Amino acid sequence: MPLAVESGVFVVKNRRKNPLKIIPYVGCKSGFTDIFDKIIPTNIDEKIYDIFGGGGSFSFYACQRFGSYRVNYNDNNPVLVNLINELQSHPTELWEVYEDHYQKSSVEHYYEVREIPLVDGVESAGNFLYLAKNAFSGKIRFNSQNKFNSPIRKGSSCPKLDLQALQNLSEIIRDMAITNFDYREFKEVKNSLLYLDPPYFNNTKGHYNGVLKLKNFKSFLRRVEVYNNVVLSEQNDPALFGLTKNYKVFPITLNRSLQYITQTGSNEIIACNY
Ligand SMILES: C[S@@+](CC[C@H](N)C(=O)[O-])C[C@H]1O[C@@H](n2cnc3c(N)ncnc32)[C@H](O)[C@@H]1O
Known part of the structure; x- marks a missing residue:
């Protein structure tokens, strides 16, 4: 039986300045906060896992709304995880590393920084932050060895980073757990969102460090959906995931694609099993 699709379409609004965002990441959900407000009930008292955390926008949102001690950010890419770790523990030092790049910024400087390893400590995190904020069309891309390989954005100057905004975001995520695991490590989680x-x-398109096998993801989903509230973001038809009729499917319209800032518009879904 086909799944019921909720009537009415959510439209994603992208604000230029968003306090719950640190980098322009491919697939970033920072514009979805109004939608999450409607889909996720206020009275949940469970732990919240953001298992494919990416640029962190869902985790930041969940920390602000439900308290950072309830939230676990995870991604299997150590470069992203290092950035989120340093944002949490050393926001001022992170800003200082970025500010130094801001002063020196040029095409040559960008490509020099791109050659430095990005996975360890505040210096690395500041280097990655500089690259991420200056990459071409916000298209942050990694190869399968987690090496950042985006070209520089043409013709525009390095954006200024606001120290107070960075410190505020750090405070919002103060007690958040941060992990660097493959998603399957979470298959035993229970009583959580x-x-x-x-x-x-x-x-x-190959933006990330790899792709998942659909068969593995489906068996992970079949397991975790039994014991947890699940919210799934996707672009494909929900039938691909064999979702049961317990799921509600919400169509989402984006005024611009999450894949490419230069593309106009795309459609997505959010499905939840409660
Ligand atoms: C669509 S993006 C998530 C975007 C995120 N919600 C945001 O707002 O920025 C998918 C993320 O999954 C991560 N990823 C890919 N394979 C993974 C795996 N096997 N386990 C955990 N994370 C993985 C990628 O590094 C990428 O950051």
Whole structure:
């Protein structure tokens, strides 16, 4: 039986200045906060796992709304995890590293920084922050060895980073757990809310460090949906995931694609099993 699709379409609004965002990340959900407000009930008292955390926008949102001690950010990419760790523990030092790049910024400087390893400590995190905020069309891309390989954005100057905004975001995520695991490590989680925003299946663009096997993801989903509230973000037809009729499916319209800032518009879904 086909799944019931909720009537009415959610439209994503992208604000230029968003306090719950640190980098322009492919697939970033920072524009979805109004939608999460409607989909996730206020009275949940469970732990919240953002298992494909990426740029962290869902985790930041969940920390602000439910308290950071309830939230676990996870991603299997150590470069992203290092950035979120340093944002939490050393926001001022992170800003200082970025500010130094801001002063020196040029095309040559960008490509020099791109050669430095990005996975360890505040210096690395500041280097990655500089690259991420100056990458071409916000298209942050990694190869399968987690090496950042985006070209520089043409023709525009390095954006200024607001120290107070960074410190505020750090405070919002103060007690958040931060992990660097493969998603399958979470298969035994129970009595929690799991936000699942995997790399979109059937997408050949290769933005992230790898793609998931649909068969593995489906068996993970079949397991965790029994014991948890699950919220799944995707672009494909929900039938691909064999969702039961317990799921509600919400169509989402984006005024611009989450894949490319230069593209106009795309459609997505959010499905939840409660
Ligand atoms: C669509 S993005 C998530 C975007 C995120 N919600 C945001 O707002 O920025 C998918 C993320 O899954 C991560 N990822 C890919 N394979 C993974 C795996 N096997 N386990 C955990 N994370 C994985 C990628 O590094 C990427 O950051």
